[in-house]
Amino acid sequence: MMSVLKGLRRRVSKQFVVTMSFFVSAFIAWPIMAELELFERFYYYTRAHEDSDIDEIALLIINLTIALMFSVVFQWQRLKRLVKERDQQRKLADRHARHDPLTGLMNRRAFSTEVKQTKETVAKGANRFLVMLDLDRFKPINDLHGHAAGDVTLRVVAKRVQSEVGNDSTVARLGGDEFAAILAPGTTVLQAERMMRRLLHSVEKAINFGTGQIFVSCSIGLVNWTPGMSDTEAMRRADKALYMAKSQGRSQFAWYDAEMDRQSHERAEIEADLREAIKNKYIEPWFQPIIQIDTKKLTGFEVLARWKHPQHGQIPPGVFIEIAEDSGQIGALSLCLLRQACTSAKDWADHLSISFNVSAYQFHDPKLVEHIQQILTECNFDARRLTIEVTEGSVIHDFNVAREKLQALKDLGVAVALDDFGTGYSSLASLRQLPFDRIKIDRSFVTDIATEPQNQKIVSGIMTLARGLELDVTAEGIETAEDLDYLRSLNCSLGQGFLFEKAVSADQVSWLLETKWAEWEVEPIVNSDVADTAHRQAG
Secondary structure, eight states: OHHHHHHHHHHHHHHHHHHHHHHHHHHHHHHHHHHTTHHHHHHHHHHHTGGGTHHHHHHHHHHHHHHHHHHHHHHHHHHHHHHHHHHHHHHHHHHHHHBOTTTOSBOHHHHHHHHHHHHHHHHTTOOEEEEEEEEETOHHHHHHHOHHHHHHHHHHHHHHHHHHHOTTSEEEEEETTEEEEEOOTTOOHHHHHHHHHHHHHHHTSOEEETTEEEOOEEEEEEEEEOTTOOHHHHHHHHHHHHHHHHHTTSSSEEEOOHHHHHHHHHHHHHHHHHHHHHHTTOEEEEEEEEEETTTTEEEEEEEEEEEEETTTEEEOHHHHHHHHHHTTOHHHHHHHHHHHHHHHHTTSOTTOEEEEEEOHHHHTOTTHHHHHHHHHHHHTOOGGGEEEEEEHHHHTTOHHHHHHHHHHHHHHTOEEEEEEETSSSOHHHHHHHSOOSEEEEOHHHHTTGGGOHHHHHHHHHHHHHHHHTTOEEEEEOOOSHHHHHHHHHTTOOEEESTTTOOOEEHHHHHHHHHTTTTTSBOOOOSSOHHHHHHHHHHO
């Protein structure tokens, strides 16, 4: 488009120069010729020299002059057409520079300019509402129906958005399936919410394509743009509100929430610090005792992760482990924790094992078995003292692959356990097809089991199943002596929970093994006083 405009500009300039040169020459020459009476002199001269055919030459000159005048008129009309064409091309180029060619809406560049202009009106005390809209699951439309269907969908959605927010509002397509709008001046909160509800309903209506129909939904984020808020901050908050709407289930709208934004900001800080924390081993393994219920003897520990952040303090494992999974760092975190746990536990008594939970993300790592074997070798840790725990979600998608991986772990000498048993949808199939050595009953069925008849029936059934399959059973979440007695009556082999001890650091374990647990026997500890004493003495 720019090359076309440059070509037109050169052509127009050339024609303009030629035409103007002729008129300027004629304008200057005519008065001079009249002042010198050249026309009269030429007439008398031709009469005196009739034999020289000067009059024919003059006639030729006059004819050429008339022809030249017609040529000038023609060139002038052509010049006007070129100027008009150039103006049209300029307008078209300007439109393409500011509008999305597919939907006809403003593009991101033009919308940014509009946002900056709106900032000036907001600064004068006028509240405005900024809207961000994103289609839900738009990619499958292209995958299933082709890009032509995606283009039709975007065009229809653009018309529906413009129709619902009104012509006084500014609407733009920022790119892909993302749209934005600045609602018309004077819009109230109530009007904005009603508008968004209508928009959600409108976008969900069927879109005709070929002989079929396409269905799509959207998520919307809104922010009340108040005086004192910069345009960059308003856009950031609107985008954050859109993220909130999607995280709450999609196909809905959400206002910007400062508290959720604060939590999101903290989460981003944690994610940024996580890599360094893994590298420098700031995240440490803690150990919760596993007790043989009938003899009360200590048999091992479950490894749990703990991170004390210098700014945020003690971060719950559910927070940073989820962040590690989302950011793809869970593999590095798990291997770092396992290496530390094996290093700490290798000098403990040989009959003390450690149980380590592997996430679904890490379980699907093709090199998982290789990494575990490498850590066992580096730490000189007996594989028979390690139990790898996996959740049902790790194995349910492909039993054949899961069976192969679990068997590879067992070939190393490592035991495997099914964690959180009872919370999945196909636990029986998991037990039947996969080579587990142990199952762990989820704490939701164990805590307060002495007073919950429904949980008693569930756990009793699990115990019957485990005995039939010759599997050990660990009950986690034991918090009262009554719960312990009930599990003992069911002949549950292993247990862990706050009744015995909370998770403690490796230094505390070493101290407790030399004192309280010197005989490898643990009495129920309800208030965990021993752990507190150990913590003080460990410094």
